[in-house]
Amino acid sequence: MNISFQYNWPPGNKYVRISFGMANVEDSKYLFRAGLVKRSAKTKVYWQGPAEWLTHEQLKEIKFDVERGDLVVVDKQDKDTGETVLRHRWDTEKDWPSEAYGASSTHVPFDF
Secondary structure, three states: EEEEEOOOOOOOOEEEEEOOOOOHHHHHHHHEEEEOOOOOOOOOOOEEEOOOOOOOHHHHEEEEEOOOOEEEEEEEOOOOOOOEEEEEEEEEOOOOOOOOOOOOEEEEEEEE
16 A cells, blocks of 8 residues: 655645555455544544545545644554554654755655
8 A cells, every 4th residue: 555645735834645545466455544643642543534444445535634743543454354463653743854844845655
């Protein structure tokens, strides 16, 4: 699966637009959920989209914005066992690119 971070979006703001893109062949074995952990509430995950687990096709429909300093999390669950097999976590403060400032925004994709 691919997640995209559009830092400083819209330009001049300290927000990150989160979106999902191309799946890989292994992704059909899993269910996903995406959320954010606000820097002001580090113990609560705010799940985005429907409350249930999503297929990779459904995940591609999810887009949301987070403030600089928030964490983005994506959980991956095995469809056969129902076990959460992995939690991916991105720290938007730590990962903020130096070129994403003023009127410039920067796109950074990650595969997971």
